[in-house]
Amino acid sequence: MRIISWNVNGIRALIKKGLAHIIEQEKPDLFCIQETKAHPNQVELPHPLNKWNNVWASAEKAGYSGVAIFSPHNFEMHSGCGISRFDSEGRVTKAKKGNLVIYNCYFPNGGQGSHRVAFKLDFYNVIQDIAYKDLLQGNEVIVIGDFNTAPYPIDLARPEENKSTSGFLPEERAEVYRWYENGWIDAFRFFHKEVPEKYTWWDLKTRARERNIGWRIDYPLVSPSLKKKLHACEIRADIMGSDHAPVVLDLVDAL
Secondary structure, three states: OEEEEEEOOOHHHHHHOOHHHHHHHHOOOEEEEEOOOOOHHHOOOOOOHHHOEEEEEOOOOOOOOOEEEEEOOOOEEEEOOOOHHHHOOOOEEEEEEOOEEEEEEEOOOOOOOHHHHHHHHHHHHHHHHHHHHHHHOOOEEEEEEEOOOOOOHHHEOOOHHHOOOOOOOHHHHHHHHHHHHOOOEEHHHHHOOOOOOOOOEEOOOOOHHHHOOEEOOEEEEEOHHHHHHEEEEEEOOOOOOOOEOOEEEEEOOOO
16 A cells, blocks of 8 residues: 655646646556645546545635645545534545544644644644544554644754754654654665765755755654554655655555
């Protein structure tokens, strides 16, 4: 089973840049995207996405946030987390098949001030609580998407310069660590424990991608019961079209 997660920074722009070819080439079983920046009725999906099952969560604010999941398989799909202040920003979609549950999330950016950092931390708590309830029901769970936090110094090019920057604040990182403490596995680091200079986002304004001055803020967290099914997890920095790179998670015997 292949899951691709990608902050596309605008799905309509990415369609024009060749999204259909990427899908045909990579053949995901689940395609999870963040920052759609659109409602589904504003998007003319290319083949094969126009034939796939899908679910969207779009923001009330035009051109902002938004997440979606696409699959050629018969997943049960849901939109939102049930809390209006998060759902109004289009931050969660869910897919379920058997006892496998996938949450596709766009975690808030705390860069607009302390009130947004608090909002972001609340979102972390809500998603972890929801995922934990699924675990109690005997499900295997994946939380995937743009977490907007680099967990460790190895996960960004300039950690010393960004100690006071949202995305690397101690309180934000502590929320990610809480997942680890509860047994969740960062699938990328499971396969690439101490490999440096592996990032998923680069600042377009400073042409940081060319110099690989980036942050690893997009990743899958998988529940402990899925450890034996992990096959590979890669950052596909070779796939262009957004200021983020896609993250590809491969599992065995998951469907």
